[in-house]
Ligand SMILES: Nc1ncnc2c1ncn2[C@@H]1O[C@H](COP(=O)(O)OP(=O)(O)OP(=O)(O)O)[C@@H](O)[C@H]1O
């Protein structure tokens with residue numbers, strides 16, 4: 001569903017990504033792992049239109065994404081979260097969800113006089129359901145930034161899900177969480193896949209994702225050094241070297 | 250009520266509209282220092298239409314405001330690419346261009362000013378204030394309003410949830426320049442005489458101060474700021490030339506102790522729940 005072909009991204013002399021080619025299949029949980037500075041977030045930024053690619057092509061369900069604006073890409077069905085959580089800080093928990101429904105709802109000038117329609121009630125219920133699923137319903141009226149760290153992470157995922165995306169990009173969703181929280185989060189991610197969505201996630205601790213990913217790519221210094229099933233990745237010399245090399249620094 | 254007091258109250262309506270026009274653009278996280286320019290376009294256009302062409306005041310006002318907002322769209326397209334201080338400077342430049350244009354443009358009197366527009370009454374001014382307040386109120390509760398909040402909180406994230414940030418910015422710029430255009434038209438038809446000096450950069454700056462003082466995160470703040478900055482000069486009249494220093498001091502103190510302005514969104518929400526509670530009690 002997502003085809004990345006010969007993608008390179010240079011920042012001046014720095015080659016953040018070099019000739020990356022792989023594809024993500026529908027209804028997979030696809031993992032992208034790699035040490036710090038490998039270029040993982042940069043790849044997400046290219047896919048979502050935050051940054052232009054230096055060369056290469058990214059296709060999603062047959063649509064070329066390079067050159068499209070971020071909001072157009074979101075409308076095609078791609079939603080994302082951020083490595084450093086970025087919630088809408090002046091809004092409550094629930095408002096963070098409601099605003100993310102806007103591309104599917106009537107949200108133009110007509111929304112000024114269309115407050116209590118049946119459709120709006122449907123969206124409200126949908127938001128409540130989503131919050132319940134992510135264990136945030138009790139906190140729906142709180143300011144988003146007053147949530148605990150793990151809850152903020154879950155809210156960010158919920159906000160992305162409120163777009164009803166076909167592809168969900170998660171940038172280190174478990175970062176900063178303890179073991180129990182991580183377990184809980186991974187269960188939720190598996191559930192998301194079971195609802196028919198495709199999940200593409202970045203992780204830098206490879207042990208975290210081994211259990212839930214169907215397929216994994218490994219980046220190091222902007223280059224793809226391995227691809228395969230979790231078992232294959234765990235056995236890969238190149239991957240072990242890349243990770244051990246990092247420990248020595 | 251004395252004629253003088255009436256004048257103060259009528260102009261308060263104009264100031265509220267100007268503050269709302271700034272607030273409109275603030276909703277997209279931009280501060281415009283050029284709203285007196287839109288006010289001038291609304292004022293001169295509507296005055297010309299009613300004095301020279303004998304048009305009734307309502308369509309004259311509307312056309313004046315549409316002219317202002319059309320220019321707003323034209324300059325908005327390049328200006329909205331700018332951010333922060335660059336945008337402020339760009340709009341400042343625009344305001345000055347408009348003011349000097351009307352200073353030398355002969356058909357509307359040039360440096361002599363333009364005489365003759367009449368017919369704006371206090372109820373008419375407050376009718377417009379009411380219409381715009383209702384509009385801003387509806388906006389603040391709508392999905393469109395929430396999109397603007399998102400844009401203001403984090404424009405990049407807003408685009409990642411599918412919001413067309415450029416279009417939103419252009420939309421509020423249109424609304425802001427339209428509102429300022431209405432304010433200008435009403436001002437002209439209330440004052441009977443306008444000159445380019447009425448649309449000085451200080452007018453734009455005052456409107457911004459209203460928003461900063463009243464509260465940047467709700468239109469109620471612009472409303473309150475408009476009221477305060479209209480009454481304050483009268484209350485402080487006994488101080489003569491010291492008045493402006495008091496203004497300045499109030500602002501400095503505000504920035505230190507309450508940088509987001511008097512009215513916060515939290516207060517609006519609580520007040521809303523309180524009013525709702527009263528209604529529920531009354532109806533049960
Ligand atoms: N906008 C940018 N401008 C310049 N350099 C950048 C930019 N974004 C990323 N880089 C650089 O590109 C390289 C890859 O960064 P990236 O954030 O993609 O790494 P990452 O794999 O996500 O790492 P981490 O695990 O630390 O999040 C880094 O050297 C980074 O400094």
Ligand SMILES: [Mg+2]
Nearest residue numbers: 040041042083
């Ligand atoms: Mg990263």
